[in-house]
Amino acid sequence: MAGGGDELKLLGMWASPFVLRVKLALSFKGLSYEYVEEDLRNKSGLLLSSNPVHKKVPVLIHNGKPVCEPQVIVQYLDEVYSATGPSFLPVDPYERAMARFWASFIDEKFMASWLKAGRGKTEEERAEGLKLTFAAVETLEGAFKECSKGKPFFGGDSVGYLDIALGTLVAWMHTAEVRHGLRLFDASRSPLLEKWVERFGKLDEVVAVLPDIDRFVEHAKMREAEVAAAAGNN
Amino acid sequence: MAGGGDELKLLGMWASPFVLRVKLALSFKGLSYEYVEEDLRNKSGLLLSSNPVHKKVPVLIHNGKPVCEPQVIVQYLDEVYSATGPSFLPVDPYERAMARFWASFIDEKFMASWLKAGRGKTEEERAEGLKLTFAAVETLEGAFKECSKGKPFFGGDSVGYLDIALGTLVAWMHTAEVRHGLRLFDASRSPLLEKWVERFGKLDEVVAVLPDIDRFVEHAKMREAEVAAAAGNN
CATH class of the missing domain: 3.40.30.10 (Glutaredoxin)
Incomplete structure (x- = not known):
């Protein structure tokens, strides 16, 4: 180690x-x-x-x-570092396959849709991106239910591969809420993920590495202005 | 098993x-x-x-x-089925990481570029796709050298994860040659891959599952006609 x-x-x-x-x-x-x-x-x-x-x-x-x-x-x-800290991937091959499947979904569907919602070139493209994002959230709510089996994390009692894959977006979610009043995980659409994201965001290991939210919000503001300028919207 | x-x-x-x-x-x-x-x-x-x-x-x-x-x-x-047949992924974590890295490259760069070369909407897009495909082939030639370490396959003495990931395209390569005279792996650009693809294509386990080439060429012809029709080119 x-x-x-x-x-x-x-x-x-x-x-x-x-x-x-x-x-x-x-x-x-x-x-x-x-x-x-x-x-x-x-x-x-x-x-x-x-x-x-x-x-x-x-x-x-x-x-x-x-x-x-x-x-x-x-x-x-x-x-x-298999002997250090939690194992991110489960031991069971089928559960490992599920973790890999959902990790791809997070990158290829959820994050890609969300990027489109924020950085799409036209109003229409951004609206379509947002629609796909919310559809992906509903799918992920089901994935959480399936993987966590009633326990606090995707990985069960401790964080796993999917907690890390999705949890990486905690600061972005917070920023979307501050900047646009957009609550990605909420009680009506995804009650399990709403609780999960709160739980995850409070872990010491997460707090230790999360970017400063104020700085992050400023950064997002700047990026949005750049995207808008590139699209000729201001 | x-x-x-x-x-x-x-x-x-x-x-x-x-x-x-x-x-x-x-x-x-x-x-x-x-x-x-x-x-x-x-x-x-x-x-x-x-x-x-x-x-x-x-x-x-x-x-x-x-x-x-x-x-x-x-x-x-x-x-x-870890006890059955060859192990696709190496044992060493660094070599496993390399195999996963190159498998993503094959899907996200090489195959994506090749699809663009064949199905791009404009002549310009297809030419750009072809350029990127050849650049990816050169990169893959280096990957083969790195992974095979002078042995016959990406996986060394037996086929591995990358042999399967790239080898899946044997029929497509053959079709591109028959249909368009396009030789993807050739002696000048990628001498190691040229030999590898011949070697791989002759393995019993590959011959047993490869689609019939004539049928495949006919299928490719039909798909190309569909794409051209959709693009309003015929």
Whole structure:
């Protein structure tokens, strides 16, 4: 485990939900690491040489060897540090398959729809994005029921792969509420997820790595202005 | 293992590369299963109830429990039947991470670019797709070198996760050559992959599940005509 001769370095960007996913995984595993903030408009030589294919954060460098792509990194950490902290993926192959299935859904349907809702080029595209987002929330409510089996987390009694995959959006959800009065998980549409997100957001391991909400709201405001300017709306 | 009381059923469509991925995995593991061909214009109740989220093939039903999404299914088979046939994913966590990284690249970059090359709406879009496809091939040539370490397959001495992920395209590559004289893996651009694809295509486990090439070429011709008609090009 880290500290026992292992060197972990994370190349990230503070406001990226994909980087936060790795920070959450490291936090739950109780691993210490060096964090390097990247300027994405002027990427470092280390980032470009560590992830020549995508040139994106997050990159985790473990004893000099880079691992890229958030879900790949989380599974890597889970396998290398299997004896440390909670196991993110369940032991049972069928439950593992379900966790992987829903993690893909979170990225490919839920997050993609939400991005469209926020950054769609036309009013129509954004409205369609929001509709798909709410449909995805309802599907995820069912997924939570199925995976948690009445326990507090997707992973059961402790956080797992899906808690990290979805929980990475806590700050974004909060920002959507502050900025647009948009409550993604609410009592009528998704009562289980509403409770889950509160529970998850209060965990010490989460609080330790969540970005500062005020700074995050300011950042979101700036990004929205950029998107609006690019779309010629202001 | 299947036969020892296990019941495996695969819902598929003969020309789908994603279904072929699962057929290859089953073939390499030496598992017997019931195959159900789906009519995608009139999906069965079993498909809709087994994959209510995406309503897509492939779906593997194992003792009545459905597993969806090709890469999820291949990992599931690898974990459930770990004692049968080759292990698709390596044992070493770093090598596992690399395999997962490149599998995502194959789906998100290589296959996506190739689809764009074939089905882009404009001439310009298709040309851009082809350019990206060739760039992806060069990247994959490097991946093969890295993963195979001088051995015959991505998985080393036996086929692994990436051989299945990329090998699923053997019939498509052949069709592109027959239909358009397009040789995706050739000696100048990707000498290692050129040899790999020949080697892979001759394996008994592959020959046993590959679609009939003539039928496939006819199918591709029909699909291309449909795409052209939709684009108003004929």
